[in-house]
Amino acid sequence: MIDSSHTNPDPINPNQISHAQMEHLKNLARLELSAAETSALEGDLNKMVGYFQQLSELDTTGVAELPRPIELVNIFRTDEVGPMFSSQQAMDLAVESEDGFYKVPRVIE
């Protein structure tokens, strides 16, 4: 839920994410947001960016990389074929379909 009352600019460094960047992000994420929602999100994102800036002030020289919090590596699946959907099963999940294909908005580069 987006709290539209929450429009406080970031206390650490305001305007880290510009309005133009916000519009660009909305487009990349394919989000349709009202002006109030946009401004609330902008505030939240700026807070996060500020937090990361704080973190990056830490001196991590000599600290080993921790790619994941859980130390799991090399988990594999054997190359074997399992069950698959029939055309009917795959189409049952579709909003719209045609001849076994999913119907999607027209996209042509």
Next chain:
Amino acid sequence: MLGMFEPVIGLEIHLHLSTQSKIFSSCATNYYGSEANTHTDPLTLGLPGTLPTLNAEAVEKALMFGLALNCEVEGFTQFHRKNYYYPDAPKNYQISQYDRPICREGFVMVDGERIGITRAHLEDDAGKLVHPGYAPYSLLDLNRAGMPLIEMVTEPEIKSAEQARVFLGMIRSIAQALGISDANPEEGKMRCDVNISVRRPGEALGTKVEVKNLNSFRSVALAIEFETARQSKILEGGGKITQDTMGWDDGGQKTYLMRTKEGEADYRYFPEPDLPPLMITAEMVAKVRAKMPELPAQKLERYLSLGIKESDAQSLSMSVSLSRVLDSALQGYTGAGQNLVNWLLGDVSGYLAGRELELEKSKLEPAHLRGLVQLIDAGTLSGKMAKELLLEVMEGADPHALVLERGLAVISDPVVIAAAIDEVMQADPATVEKAKTNPKAVNALFGPIMKKLGGKAKPELVREILNSKLEG
């Protein structure tokens, strides 16, 4: 003067890895020719709650490919999410690799020149969209989604369209020799994007343009030639190159503007939280290395050491099917290897080309090819007889059995040959007289003699006896 500019080319090559199941799920990969969306499962469709599981075989094949390209493969590697919204990717992201690819910093030698390999990484393929002309919508088939891909990227070190073509051929033959990919552009199992810029010799790199949608080696070469000319002309006229993504129009044989390139940041890469990273150990690499079959470059050296002509050795080493048949035919063959090669690249290839057949799909047994050549070496069959038998040998017949069954064998009995010569000479005394003084007229006798012997006599022997008779 367009000739003042030289192209600088880098290639991005995608190969479908030939695994049984997809890269992150147990969905089968043999979808080619199947009904749309029948090679799908919950993960392929990007259904909520599904989790990827990494196919061990895809990793092994990627490692093998990396080793063949002289890459660094040991150590840490991980997957990243590449986020974008497009109907061909139902997850709304591609699982790819970003800063820590599985293969790094290798090279391939192309005709004595070193082409650097920047990286090769694993990722999943997207689905296939079709855009029917009759409708305002697109249709999506997700059979291809989740196919294991390896994407390799070269350094901008390729200098011409021809070198790019040779390089692609080499990558394909390496992939096929290793058995990691069919590398078949016609089935979309090998795709290529070209990065190309031009500069005056000695200058810094120019602004590059990316050309996509290249589905044959020929299109790659044509696109490079087209772009070199287009960019040179712009720079010559005082213009500037913009960093665009172009498509290739195969019909019109020209590039066209697709879109202005998105920035990398737009993909919002982040480490894939659903897949643990990999730590490729020296033991894992050693195991893969032990399984590696002979590479084209090693084959080439072996063939050259057998005294096979260089041009022949080149084409044989690049072809998995030809070299497989040759290597098997060479087993236990004590004659000159070139004898086998001449038949394989000559009459056998001619037979296949004439019927649009592939060698693997013909019924030729390598042992039968060896047998045929041994029969010629031994003088049992003439070249002409062998050519006639080849038609049946290509259908799976054993040449030794055919020779026994039909009593075929070269006539090498001088008495039989002399008798035939006498007959022809007696029938045509005029030509005999001419032949005694004019060596060219000898052929007028030779032809009918060979015909009388049913083409089964050794030509050298016939000539020898004929000449001695004419002299005597």
